[in-house]
Amino acid sequence: MSMVARKVNLLGFAEHRDEGERMLAAPGDAVVIQRGALRSVLMRCPDGCGETLVVNLDPRVGKSWRLDMRTDKPTLYPSVWRDGGCGSHFIIWRGQLLWCDRFEEGNVEPNFDLVALGRRVLKSLRRRELRSAEEIAADLDEITWEVSRAGQMLVRRKLALCGSGRQRDWFALA
Ligand SMILES: [Zn+2]
Incomplete structure (x- = not known):
């Protein structure tokens, strides 16, 4: 192969x-x-x-x-x-x-500035209202895959929450 x-x-x-x-x-x-x-x-x-x-x-x-x-x-x-x-x-x-x-x-993921994007994603999150990575990416003019990675990083740091199932890539403020 x-x-x-x-x-x-x-x-x-x-x-x-x-x-x-x-x-x-x-x-x-x-x-x-x-x-x-x-x-x-x-x-x-x-x-x-x-x-x-x-x-x-x-x-x-x-x-x-x-x-x-x-x-x-x-x-x-x-x-x-x-x-x-x-x-x-x-x-x-x-x-x-x-x-x-x-x-x-x-798999090799491309390089991007995860920390800087994480700060911008954090500012765009709302309390008690999940927003999709796709919607956040459109607002910030960023790549959805990268917003998703930044959101997951914020979840690991307990700064954000994410949905489950189909809303796994949806995020809200913790
Ligand atoms: Zn094929």
Whole structure:
């Protein structure tokens, strides 16, 4: 399994899917499809199975992901989960590809200033009202994965509380 990708290799932009598809070669290769608006991310499946994944970015045509391109590195939110076939499930965060189940052992999280972000997240929390990491990230113009990590750090330090189950990434002041 030496072909498993740990990073996304963003090759550029294309207007149409067939054009983008021709650019993909290795696992983790990706192309953003943009015609006016952002349409999708095409990606050669990072587990090496050879399939092409299509991640929708257009909220007008159903369930969509958010693409963040700060520092020229792609972040997608939420995680990408292939229902059929190989079942790949992973996170894309500042160009790093973090596996959610298989291959998780070699995950490498990107660097960011957890302490500084923790201070800003703490200021945005309310008492007795859980707020989602996604909502806090939108308010602060930050990456949701990083707000989630900062929230978890505040919980460990007993400065914040988090929800459970589906609201595990929701936070309130302790
Ligand atoms: Zn696959």
